[in-house]
Protein backbone atom coordinates (compact mmCIF):
# COMPACT_ATOMS: atom_id res chain seq x y z
CA UNK A 1 0.00 0.00 0.00
CA UNK A 2 2.70 2.40 1.07
CA UNK A 3 4.45 2.79 -2.29
CA UNK A 4 1.10 3.10 -4.09
CA UNK A 5 0.17 6.05 -1.90
CA UNK A 6 3.65 7.59 -2.05
CA UNK A 7 3.44 7.67 -5.83
CA UNK A 8 -0.07 9.11 -5.72
CA UNK A 9 1.29 11.89 -3.50
CA UNK A 10 4.22 12.41 -5.89
CA UNK A 11 1.81 12.83 -8.80
CA UNK A 12 -0.06 15.42 -6.76
CA UNK A 13 3.22 17.11 -5.82
CA UNK A 14 4.33 17.21 -9.44
CA UNK A 15 1.14 18.98 -10.45
CA UNK A 16 1.48 21.37 -7.52
CA UNK A 17 5.05 22.29 -8.49
CA UNK A 18 3.90 22.95 -12.07
CA UNK A 19 1.02 25.04 -10.82
CA UNK A 20 3.24 26.99 -8.43
CA UNK A 21 5.77 27.75 -11.11
CA UNK A 22 3.14 28.94 -13.55
CA UNK A 23 1.36 31.06 -10.95
CA UNK A 24 4.65 32.74 -10.17
CA UNK A 25 5.90 33.16 -13.72
CA UNK A 26 3.00 33.56 -16.10
CA UNK A 27 0.46 36.34 -15.82
CA UNK A 28 -2.13 34.78 -18.13
CA UNK A 29 -2.16 31.57 -16.06
CA UNK A 30 -2.39 33.62 -12.88
CA UNK A 31 -5.27 35.70 -14.26
CA UNK A 32 -7.34 32.53 -14.81
CA UNK A 33 -6.49 31.32 -11.34
CA UNK A 34 -7.91 34.55 -9.99
CA UNK A 35 -11.15 33.99 -11.92
CA UNK A 36 -11.48 30.57 -10.30
CA UNK A 37 -10.93 32.04 -6.89
CA UNK A 38 -13.53 34.72 -7.56
CA UNK A 39 -16.09 31.98 -8.06
CA UNK A 40 -15.85 31.41 -4.32
CA UNK A 41 -18.07 28.67 -2.93
CA UNK A 42 -18.97 27.32 -6.37
CA UNK A 43 -15.33 26.60 -7.09
CA UNK A 44 -14.85 25.23 -3.59
CA UNK A 45 -17.81 22.87 -4.03
CA UNK A 46 -16.06 21.54 -7.11
CA UNK A 47 -12.89 21.04 -5.07
CA UNK A 48 -14.77 19.47 -2.17
CA UNK A 49 -15.47 16.48 -4.39
CA UNK A 50 -11.81 15.61 -3.76
CA UNK A 51 -11.85 15.87 0.03
CA UNK A 52 -14.46 17.00 2.43
CA UNK A 53 -15.00 16.65 6.16
CA UNK A 54 -18.75 16.50 5.68
CA UNK A 55 -21.55 18.25 7.47
CA UNK A 56 -23.42 15.01 8.03
CA UNK A 57 -21.83 11.91 9.48
CA UNK A 58 -21.59 10.33 6.08
CA UNK A 59 -21.84 13.62 4.25
CA UNK A 60 -24.84 13.85 1.98
CA UNK A 61 -25.13 15.33 -1.49
CA UNK A 62 -24.25 17.79 -2.91
CA UNK A 63 -21.02 17.58 -0.98
CA UNK A 64 -20.29 13.91 -1.29
CA UNK A 65 -18.95 11.97 1.62
CA UNK A 66 -15.42 11.39 2.73
CA UNK A 67 -15.61 7.63 2.72
CA UNK A 68 -16.96 7.66 -0.84
CA UNK A 69 -14.24 10.07 -1.93
CA UNK A 70 -11.46 7.99 -0.37
CA UNK A 71 -12.95 4.84 -1.82
CA UNK A 72 -13.27 6.36 -5.29
CA UNK A 73 -9.67 7.54 -5.27
CA UNK A 74 -8.48 4.14 -4.19
CA UNK A 75 -10.62 2.37 -6.78
CA UNK A 76 -9.48 4.82 -9.41
CA UNK A 77 -5.87 3.84 -8.70
CA UNK A 78 -6.69 0.17 -9.21
CA UNK A 79 -9.18 0.23 -12.08
CA UNK A 80 -7.93 3.21 -14.06
CA UNK A 81 -4.16 3.46 -13.58
CA UNK A 82 -2.51 0.37 -12.11
CA UNK A 83 -4.89 -1.55 -14.35
CA UNK A 84 -2.60 -0.84 -17.34
CA UNK A 85 -0.21 -3.38 -15.87
CA UNK A 86 -2.85 -6.05 -16.39
CA UNK A 87 -3.26 -5.34 -20.10
CA UNK A 88 0.43 -5.82 -20.95
CA UNK A 89 0.34 -9.59 -21.08
CA UNK A 90 -0.98 -12.65 -19.27
CA UNK A 91 1.96 -12.71 -16.90
CA UNK A 92 1.53 -9.10 -15.81
CA UNK A 93 -2.16 -9.72 -15.36
CA UNK A 94 -1.32 -12.44 -12.84
CA UNK A 95 0.87 -9.99 -10.96
CA UNK A 96 -1.89 -7.41 -11.09
CA UNK A 97 -4.39 -9.86 -9.56
CA UNK A 98 -1.93 -10.81 -6.85
CA UNK A 99 -1.10 -7.21 -5.90
CA UNK A 100 -4.75 -6.17 -5.87
CA UNK A 101 -5.61 -9.14 -3.63
CA UNK A 102 -2.98 -8.03 -1.13
CA UNK A 103 -4.30 -4.46 -1.27
CA UNK A 104 -7.84 -5.73 -0.72
CA UNK A 105 -6.59 -7.59 2.35
CA UNK A 106 -5.02 -4.40 3.71
CA UNK A 107 -8.22 -2.54 2.96
CA UNK A 108 -10.18 -5.08 5.05
CA UNK A 109 -7.64 -4.87 7.85
CA UNK A 110 -8.10 -1.08 8.05
CA UNK A 111 -11.27 -1.89 9.97
CA UNK A 112 -9.37 -3.79 12.68
CA UNK A 113 -9.77 -1.30 15.54
CA UNK A 114 -13.49 -1.92 16.02
CA UNK A 115 -13.05 -4.49 18.84
CA UNK A 116 -12.96 -3.01 22.36
CA UNK A 117 -9.61 -4.67 23.15
CA UNK A 118 -8.00 -2.15 20.84
CA UNK A 119 -10.24 0.83 21.54
CA UNK A 120 -7.13 2.73 22.69
CA UNK A 121 -5.67 2.34 19.20
CA UNK A 122 -8.97 3.40 17.70
CA UNK A 123 -8.86 6.56 19.78
CA UNK A 124 -5.22 7.08 18.83
CA UNK A 125 -6.05 6.70 15.14
CA UNK A 126 -8.95 9.15 15.33
CA UNK A 127 -6.82 11.74 17.11
CA UNK A 128 -3.95 11.23 14.69
CA UNK A 129 -6.23 11.73 11.70
CA UNK A 130 -7.75 14.88 13.15
CA UNK A 131 -4.35 16.33 14.03
CA UNK A 132 -2.64 15.40 10.77
CA UNK A 133 -5.43 16.66 8.53
CA UNK A 134 -6.14 19.71 10.68
CA UNK A 135 -9.58 20.82 11.84
CA UNK A 136 -10.01 23.21 8.94
CA UNK A 137 -10.32 20.32 6.48
CA UNK A 138 -11.25 17.53 8.85
CA UNK A 139 -14.39 19.34 10.03
CA UNK A 140 -14.70 21.63 7.05
CA UNK A 141 -18.45 21.97 7.31
CA UNK A 142 -17.83 23.29 10.80
CA UNK A 143 -21.17 22.14 12.11
CA UNK A 144 -21.52 21.07 15.68
CA UNK A 145 -23.41 17.91 14.85
CA UNK A 146 -20.43 16.46 13.02
CA UNK A 147 -17.94 17.46 15.71
CA UNK A 148 -20.17 16.17 18.52
CA UNK A 149 -20.59 12.78 16.84
CA UNK A 150 -16.85 12.60 16.43
CA UNK A 151 -16.30 13.33 20.14
CA UNK A 152 -18.92 10.74 21.09
CA UNK A 153 -17.27 8.13 18.89
CA UNK A 154 -13.92 9.02 20.40
CA UNK A 155 -15.25 8.35 23.89
CA UNK A 156 -17.00 5.11 23.01
CA UNK A 157 -14.85 2.26 24.28
CA UNK A 158 -16.95 -0.81 23.57
CA UNK A 159 -17.11 -2.74 20.28
CA UNK A 160 -17.65 -0.68 17.15
CA UNK A 161 -19.00 -3.73 15.37
CA UNK A 162 -22.51 -3.88 13.92
CA UNK A 163 -25.26 -6.43 14.43
CA UNK A 164 -24.72 -9.34 13.91
CA UNK A 165 -22.63 -10.50 15.66
CA UNK A 166 -22.73 -7.56 18.10
CA UNK A 167 -26.02 -7.88 20.04
CA UNK A 168 -25.61 -4.36 21.48
CA UNK A 169 -24.00 -2.17 18.84
CA UNK A 170 -23.65 1.55 19.50
CA UNK A 171 -25.96 4.11 17.97
CA UNK A 172 -25.83 4.09 14.18
CA UNK A 173 -24.46 7.63 14.12
CA UNK A 174 -21.39 6.42 15.99
CA UNK A 175 -20.82 3.51 13.62
CA UNK A 176 -21.30 5.88 10.68
CA UNK A 177 -18.91 8.46 12.07
CA UNK A 178 -16.21 5.86 12.46
CA UNK A 179 -16.92 4.46 8.97
CA UNK A 180 -16.59 7.91 7.47
CA UNK A 181 -12.87 7.89 8.30
CA UNK A 182 -12.15 5.00 5.94
CA UNK A 183 -12.52 4.32 2.27
CA UNK A 184 -15.82 2.44 2.14
CA UNK A 185 -15.02 -0.66 4.19
CA UNK A 186 -16.51 -3.96 3.02
CA UNK A 187 -18.44 -2.47 0.07
CA UNK A 188 -15.26 -1.12 -1.52
CA UNK A 189 -13.22 -4.34 -1.32
CA UNK A 190 -16.20 -6.38 -2.54
CA UNK A 191 -16.52 -4.21 -5.64
CA UNK A 192 -12.84 -4.65 -6.42
CA UNK A 193 -13.03 -8.43 -5.89
CA UNK A 194 -15.99 -8.69 -8.26
CA UNK A 195 -14.08 -6.59 -10.76
CA UNK A 196 -11.05 -8.91 -10.48
CA UNK A 197 -13.28 -11.92 -11.04
CA UNK A 198 -14.78 -10.42 -14.18
CA UNK A 199 -11.33 -9.57 -15.56
CA UNK A 200 -10.46 -13.24 -15.31
CA UNK A 201 -13.45 -14.59 -17.21
CA UNK A 202 -14.45 -14.15 -20.83
CA UNK A 203 -17.92 -12.91 -20.10
CA UNK A 204 -17.40 -9.69 -22.04
CA UNK A 205 -15.14 -6.67 -21.98
CA UNK A 206 -15.27 -5.15 -18.53
CA UNK A 207 -16.14 -1.47 -18.26
CA UNK A 208 -15.76 -0.32 -14.68
CA UNK A 209 -18.19 2.39 -13.68
CA UNK A 210 -17.15 2.12 -10.04
CA UNK A 211 -15.84 5.68 -10.08
CA UNK A 212 -18.53 6.91 -12.49
CA UNK A 213 -21.64 6.42 -10.44
CA UNK A 214 -23.55 9.08 -12.35
CA UNK A 215 -23.80 9.42 -16.12
CA UNK A 216 -24.89 12.54 -17.96
CA UNK A 217 -26.72 12.99 -21.24
CA UNK A 218 -27.37 16.70 -21.77
CA UNK A 219 -29.71 17.63 -18.96
CA UNK A 220 -30.34 14.05 -17.90
CA UNK A 221 -28.50 12.17 -15.17
CA UNK A 222 -28.77 8.46 -14.45
CA UNK A 223 -27.21 6.12 -11.94
CA UNK A 224 -25.57 3.30 -13.88
CA UNK A 225 -24.73 -0.15 -12.58
CA UNK A 226 -21.21 -0.70 -11.22
CA UNK A 227 -19.99 -2.54 -14.27
CA UNK A 228 -20.92 -2.95 -17.93
CA UNK A 229 -19.99 -6.03 -19.90
CA UNK A 230 -19.57 -5.42 -23.63
CA UNK A 231 -20.32 -8.64 -25.48
CA UNK A 232 -20.33 -9.60 -29.14
CA UNK A 233 -23.01 -8.37 -31.57
CA UNK A 234 -23.64 -5.21 -29.59
CA UNK A 235 -24.91 -6.97 -26.49
CA UNK A 236 -24.36 -4.94 -23.34
CA UNK A 237 -25.09 -6.15 -19.83
CA UNK A 238 -25.13 -4.13 -16.64
CA UNK A 239 -23.96 -5.65 -13.37
CA UNK A 240 -24.86 -4.13 -10.03
CA UNK A 241 -22.74 -5.32 -7.12
CA UNK A 242 -24.57 -6.11 -3.91
CA UNK A 243 -28.23 -6.33 -3.12
CA UNK A 244 -30.91 -3.78 -2.50
CA UNK A 245 -30.38 -1.61 -5.54
CA UNK A 246 -33.04 -3.20 -7.74
CA UNK A 247 -34.96 0.06 -8.09
CA UNK A 248 -31.87 1.86 -9.32
CA UNK A 249 -31.09 -0.96 -11.77
CA UNK A 250 -34.66 -0.99 -13.05
CA UNK A 251 -34.54 2.75 -13.69
CA UNK A 252 -31.30 2.38 -15.61
CA UNK A 253 -32.66 -0.53 -17.68
CA UNK A 254 -35.84 1.35 -18.45
CA UNK A 255 -33.96 4.37 -19.76
CA UNK A 256 -31.19 2.59 -21.68
CA UNK A 257 -32.70 -0.79 -22.55
CA UNK A 258 -29.59 -2.44 -21.11
CA UNK A 259 -30.50 -5.46 -18.97
CA UNK A 260 -29.02 -5.25 -15.49
CA UNK A 261 -28.40 -7.97 -12.93
CA UNK A 262 -27.40 -7.91 -9.28
CA UNK A 263 -24.40 -9.99 -8.37
CA UNK A 264 -22.40 -10.63 -5.21
CA UNK A 265 -19.51 -12.68 -3.91
CA UNK A 266 -20.41 -16.27 -3.04
CA UNK A 267 -21.85 -16.70 0.45
CA UNK A 268 -21.67 -12.95 1.04
CA UNK A 269 -17.94 -12.72 1.62
CA UNK A 270 -15.90 -11.33 3.20
CA UNK A 271 -16.53 -12.70 6.67
CA UNK A 272 -15.97 -11.18 10.06
CA UNK A 273 -14.56 -13.54 12.68
CA UNK A 274 -17.14 -13.95 15.44
CA UNK A 275 -14.41 -14.21 18.05
CA UNK A 276 -11.88 -11.45 17.35
CA UNK A 277 -14.21 -9.19 15.35
CA UNK A 278 -11.70 -8.70 12.53
CA UNK A 279 -12.36 -9.39 8.87
CA UNK A 280 -11.00 -12.72 7.70
CA UNK A 281 -8.51 -11.90 4.96
CA UNK A 282 -7.81 -13.93 1.83
CA UNK A 283 -5.17 -16.56 2.45
CA UNK A 284 -1.81 -16.76 0.70
CA UNK A 285 -2.67 -20.02 -1.02
CA UNK A 286 -5.89 -18.63 -2.49
CA UNK A 287 -4.06 -15.51 -3.67
CA UNK A 288 -1.37 -17.70 -5.23
CA UNK A 289 -3.80 -20.01 -7.01
CA UNK A 290 -6.24 -17.30 -8.01
CA UNK A 291 -3.56 -15.10 -9.53
CA UNK A 292 -1.72 -17.98 -11.22
CA UNK A 293 -4.63 -20.07 -12.48
CA UNK A 294 -7.62 -17.76 -12.34
CA UNK A 295 -11.16 -18.88 -11.58
CA UNK A 296 -11.21 -22.64 -10.86
CA UNK A 297 -12.73 -24.68 -13.73
CA UNK A 298 -15.51 -26.18 -11.66
CA UNK A 299 -16.15 -22.85 -9.95
CA UNK A 300 -15.33 -24.50 -6.67
CA UNK A 301 -14.65 -21.62 -4.33
CA UNK A 302 -13.52 -23.53 -1.26
CA UNK A 303 -10.03 -24.75 -0.45
CA UNK A 304 -9.74 -27.42 2.18
CA UNK A 305 -6.83 -26.37 4.32
CA UNK A 306 -5.70 -29.89 5.24
CA UNK A 307 -4.62 -30.26 1.60
CA UNK A 308 -2.84 -26.89 1.60
CA UNK A 309 0.99 -26.76 1.62
CA UNK A 310 0.80 -23.96 4.21
CA UNK A 311 -1.46 -25.88 6.59
CA UNK A 312 1.34 -26.40 9.11
CA UNK A 313 -0.77 -28.61 11.41
CA UNK A 314 -3.41 -25.92 11.64
CA UNK A 315 -0.97 -23.12 12.52
CA UNK A 316 -1.63 -21.17 9.30
CA UNK A 317 -3.20 -17.92 10.54
CA UNK A 318 -5.68 -17.64 7.67
CA UNK A 319 -7.68 -20.81 8.25
CA UNK A 320 -11.39 -20.26 8.62
CA UNK A 321 -13.86 -22.53 10.32
CA UNK A 322 -17.65 -22.46 10.14
CA UNK A 323 -18.85 -24.02 13.37
CA UNK A 324 -21.10 -23.62 16.35
CA UNK A 325 -19.08 -21.97 19.08
CA UNK A 326 -19.37 -19.33 21.77
CA UNK A 327 -18.44 -16.02 20.24
CA UNK A 328 -16.93 -12.85 21.75
CA UNK A 329 -20.34 -11.84 23.11
CA UNK A 330 -20.81 -15.12 24.95
CA UNK A 331 -23.46 -16.08 22.42
CA UNK A 332 -23.36 -19.58 21.05
CA UNK A 333 -23.97 -19.54 17.32
CA UNK A 334 -22.90 -21.13 14.09
CA UNK A 335 -20.60 -18.62 12.48
CA UNK A 336 -17.27 -18.07 10.81
CA UNK A 337 -14.25 -18.03 13.04
CA UNK A 338 -10.56 -17.79 12.45
CA UNK A 339 -9.34 -21.23 13.40
CA UNK A 340 -6.59 -19.42 15.34
CA UNK A 341 -9.28 -17.70 17.45
CA UNK A 342 -10.92 -20.87 18.76
CA UNK A 343 -9.93 -22.23 22.16
CA UNK A 344 -7.43 -25.06 22.20
CA UNK A 345 -9.96 -27.76 23.13
CA UNK A 346 -12.22 -26.88 20.21
CA UNK A 347 -9.21 -26.69 17.94
CA UNK A 348 -8.05 -30.16 18.87
CA UNK A 349 -11.56 -31.51 18.44
CA UNK A 350 -11.92 -30.02 14.98
CA UNK A 351 -8.47 -31.22 13.93
CA UNK A 352 -9.19 -34.81 14.86
CA UNK A 353 -12.92 -35.10 14.06
CA UNK A 354 -13.70 -32.62 11.36
CA UNK A 355 -10.61 -31.27 9.59
CA UNK A 356 -12.71 -30.92 6.42
CA UNK A 357 -14.38 -27.92 8.01
CA UNK A 358 -11.14 -25.95 7.88
CA UNK A 359 -11.38 -23.85 4.76
CA UNK A 360 -10.28 -20.81 2.81
CA UNK A 361 -12.41 -19.07 0.22
CA UNK A 362 -11.84 -17.82 -3.29
CA UNK A 363 -13.56 -14.49 -3.87
CA UNK A 364 -15.75 -15.83 -6.66
CA UNK A 365 -18.98 -14.29 -7.85
CA UNK A 366 -22.36 -15.87 -7.37
CA UNK A 367 -24.82 -15.94 -10.22
CA UNK A 368 -22.44 -15.95 -13.17
CA UNK A 369 -21.23 -19.59 -13.14
CA UNK A 370 -23.56 -20.55 -15.97
CA UNK A 371 -23.37 -17.29 -17.85
CA UNK A 372 -21.94 -18.12 -21.31
CA UNK A 373 -18.35 -17.12 -21.96
CA UNK A 374 -17.50 -15.94 -25.45
Ligand SMILES: [Zn+2]
Pocket residue numbers: 273274275276277278337338341
Ligand atom coordinates in the same frame (compact mmCIF):
# COMPACT_ATOMS: atom_id res chain seq x y z
ZN1 LIG B 1 -10.57 -14.15 14.66
Ligand SMILES: [Zn+2]
Pocket residue numbers: 283284285305308310311316318319360
Ligand atom coordinates in the same frame (compact mmCIF):
# COMPACT_ATOMS: atom_id res chain seq x y z
ZN1 LIG C 1 -3.95 -21.73 4.26
